[in-house]
Amino acid sequence: MYVEINNLSFRYKNANEDTINNFNLSIEKGEIVSIFGESGSGKSTILRLISGLELPTNGSIMINGKKMVDETSFVMPENRGIGMVFQDYALFPHMTVKENVKFGLKNYSKNEKLSRVKEVLNMVDLEEFAERYPHELSGGQQQRVALARALAPNPSLLLLDEPFSNLDADLQIKIRGELRRIIKKTGITSIFVTHDREDSRAIADKIVILRKGIITKIGDPKEVFPNEPPVWC
Numbered sequence: 280m281y282v283e284i285n286n287l288s289f290r291y292k293n294a295n296e297d298t299i300n301n302f303n304l305s306i307e308k309g310e311i312v313s314i315f316g317e318s319g320s321g322k323s324t325i326l327r328l329i330s331g332l333e334l335p336t337n338g339s340i341m342i343n344g345k346k347m348v349d350e351t352s353f354v355m356p357e358n359r360g361i362g363m364v365f366q367d368y369a370l371f372p373h374m375t376v377k378e379n380v381k382f383g384l385k386n387y388s389k390n391e392k393l394s395r396v397k398e399v400l401n402m403v404d405l406e407e408f409a410e411r412y413p414h415e416l417s418g419g420q421q422q423r424v425a426l427a428r429a430l431a432p433n434p435s436l437l438l439l440d441e442p443f444s445n446l447d448a449d450l451q452i453k454i455r456g457e458l459r460r461i462i463k464k465t466g467i468t469s470i471f472v473t474h475d476r477e478d479s480r481a482i483a484d485k486i487v488i489l490r491k492g493i494i495t496k497i498g499d500p501k502e503v504f505p506n507e508p509p510v511w512c
């Protein structure tokens with residue numbers, strides 16, 4: 280398995296019960312997994328643990344055969360090679376689209392940076408917007424810039440936190456399909472969290488239902504939400 284999360288538990292310092300309780304998840308290379316749950320169920324906390332922003336109280340995380348964390352080891356977030364798209368996109372307002380995307384490219388020569396930026400902007404269909412600033416873009420376009428920035432360094436794993444929460448309903452539906460297509464094209468293994476069951480069904484190969492930090496169900500979209508046909512059929 281490409282990602283192996285075993286017996287992961289976590290409690291915030293001021294909490295009196297576990298925020299994440301014995302979380303186990305295996306992900307194959309190239310698979311898109313959705314973590315679905317209501318507000319406060321621990322979705323963002325899982326992403327914070329995977330990206331190394333929090334230290335688990337118990338358990339281990341392996342990515343591509345490399346140990347990220349267990350009882351005795353901890354890889355710093357910047358060394359995990361994980362790409363992240365945040366709920367509010369977190370674009371740098373004073374940087375153009377091109378500069379935003381270039382920002383994550385550390386160990387590239389100047390020419391490699393230019394060609395990689397061009398490549399990912401093309402992937403998300405934003406080449407003509409390269410010189411614009413974030414405030415000159417629509418919500419959907421900003422979201423694609425955030426995706427391009429996360430994809431640019433070719434991450435080992437892509438994490439997306441509620442990627443559609445800032446979009447209006449029509450755009451959300453349009454972008455769901457696009458997001459799946461772009462991610463599948465890159466082949467990057469991805470986890471995205473949402474409280475929208477349609478988002479989960481439209482994008483994920485596998486859905487994990489999280490309730491109060493505990494996995495209550497896990498399976499392919501048809502097993503997890505059996506009454507409705509997947510929307511991409």
Ligand SMILES: Nc1ncnc2c1ncn2[C@@H]1O[C@H](COP(=O)(O)OP(=O)(O)OP(=O)(O)O)[C@@H](O)[C@H]1O
Nearest residue numbers: 291293294298317318319320321322323324325474
């Ligand atoms: N820094 C923190 N300190 C203490 N408790 C926290 C902290 N961050 C989150 N929590 C608590 O941990 C629980 C899980 O929070 P988390 O942000 O993971 O939920 P979520 O599923 O992402 O919710 P949402 O859908 O609203 O984003 C919540 O009860 C929340 O109040």
Ligand SMILES: [Mg+2]
Nearest residue numbers: 322323324440
């Ligand atoms: Mg959250």
